[in-house]
Amino acid sequence: MITSLYIHVPFCAKRCEYCAFYSEPVKGGQMDRYVLALIQEIESQAQLVAPKTVFFGGGTPSLLTLSQWRRIFKSFAAVGWGSIEEFTVECNPATVSAEKARLLRDCGVNRISMGVQSMDEHLLDQLGRVHSRAMVFRSFQILRDAGFNNINLDLMFALPGQTLAVWDSTLTEILEMGSEHLSCYEVIYEEDTLLFERLKAGEFVIDEDLADEMYRLLVERLNAAGFKQYEIANFVRSSSVPADGLPQYACHHNINYWVGGEYLALGPAAAGHIDGQRYQNWSNVDLYCDAVEEGKLPRDPGERLSPLAKASETAAFWLRMNRGVDLDAFRRRTGFDFEQNWAKEQEALVVRGWAERHENFFRLTAEGFRFADAAGAELLRTASAENQAPMALNWGLSPKKLSSKGCWSSRF
Ligand code: SF4
Structure with missing residues (x-):
């Protein structure tokens, strides 16, 4: 049974300059229609999942009104989704009210992910936040x-x-706030964003050396403040690490993505992974609602990766975590021997100083972390069952170092 559930809320108050995710401006009627369709999708898919982790991402889930949230929570209860261990809702700082926060907490939400991005007023303005x-x-x-x-x-x-x-001062203020978890991403310039247009127009240039310095400063300052890095962009405040190697407050929902686990995804533009098949709902609220209201699946058939392509994608994502690829667990999960099947690639990464073998793990070095996506891309095998490139190639893994906005789930 699948234990991981992602729900996409595709509405934003305003489009941020760097953002290429699917979202719509807020329209009361359309949001109500979306909520009704989502509840219908929940009812029709409920038997597939017994969620232990739930993640409402977007878009801006905190834009949903109190009554819309109540209807969604009621539908969770009606289909028997209780005992959720980690229940995250993404919030924008502009749309958090005391009443909404209390409602979320009372209804079982126990983790909030808030998109701050910067503590510099001028940068916030520039980004269109x-x-x-x-x-x-x-x-x-x-x-x-x-x-x-x-x-x-x-x-x-x-x-x-x-x-x-400016980055240093943002880190100082954020650390003083005392959150349990931080996700810190290098900006990326995606086509069809205003930021990309500004880059193309020559308004600014990319300074890779400065980006490197900022990443180094980030890791240094967070380590010094008692945070533990467990993924390239994810840090958790933690004094003790339990036996499974994952600190308290690590995001278990995202870890499931990174280890290649299955998850059900609902809502427009949401992408899921069930029974070896990738799918993505239509990135259009009206088309999504039309389909759900007619009792149809709101998507085209998904893509099934070949076992080797899937295993290579799993290896690439495991490499993004500080623990690296757990060789025994990898064999159990994928059926492939990582040492044997990726021997050449491993050697090349070690020679370059990007990776190392540590006990039963193959992991990136501090230097390798700056090139995690390039390192991961080297492990990918492109042949899928239908002879198509695996979707992972489009998910932010590129031959260049890069990262993404928000938790990994935000990409779905
Ligand atoms: S970054 Fe977040 S808030 Fe901004 S447009 Fe994208 S999804 Fe909406």
């Missing part, structure tokens, strides 16, 4: 007062115009 610094402080306090003791803050670095000093 709808929130201010003051809203970050205010919303964080509201969430604490509502009883949330597991809060992630998303940050971005290597932004145009961001100096090392």
Whole structure:
């Protein structure tokens, strides 16, 4: 039985300059229609999943009104989805109210991921974010007062115009806030974004050396503050590491993606992985609602990766985690011997100084972490069952170092 559930809420108050995710501007009627369709999709798919982790991503889930949230939670209860161990909702600091925070907490949400991105007012404005610094402080306090003791803050670095000093000061303020988790991503320039247009127009240039310095500063400062890095962009405040090697407050929902686990995904543009098959719902709210209302699946048939392509994708994502590829677990999960099947690639990564063998793990070095996507891309095998390139090639793994906005789930 699948234990991981992702739900996409495709509405944003305003499009941020760097964002290529699917979202629609807020329209009351369309949001109501979306919620009804989502509930119908929940009812029709409920038997596939007994969720232990749930992640509402977007878009901006915190834009949903109190009554819309109540209807969604009621549908969870109606299909018997209880005992959710980790229940995350993404929030924008501009859309957190005390009443909404209390409702979420009372209805079982126990983790909030808040998109802060920067504590510099000028950068926030430049990125087209709808929130201010003051809203970050205010919303964080509201969430604490509502009883949330597991809060992630998303940050971005290597932004145009961001100096090392500005980044350092953002880190100082964020660390003082005392969240349990931080996700910190280097900005990427995706086509069809305003930021990409500005880059093309020559308004600024990319400074790779500065980005490297910012990443180094990030790791240094977070280590010094008692955070443990467990994935290239993810850090958790933790004093002890339990036997499974995953610190308390690590995002188990995202870890399931990174280890190649299955998950059900609902809502427009949501992409899931069930029984070896990848699928993605239509990235159009109206088409999605039309299909669900007619009792049809809101998507085209998915893609089934060949076992080797799937295993290679799993290896590439495991490499993004600090633990690296657990050789025994990899064999059990994929049926492939990592040492034997990827011997040449492993050797090349070791020679380059990007990776090392440590006990039963093959993992990236500190240097390799800056090139995790390039390293991962070397492990990918492109042949899928239908002779198509595996979708992972389009998921942010490129021959260049890069990362993505938000938790991994945000890509779905
Ligand atoms: S970054 Fe987040 S808030 Fe901004 S447009 Fe994209 S999904 Fe919406």
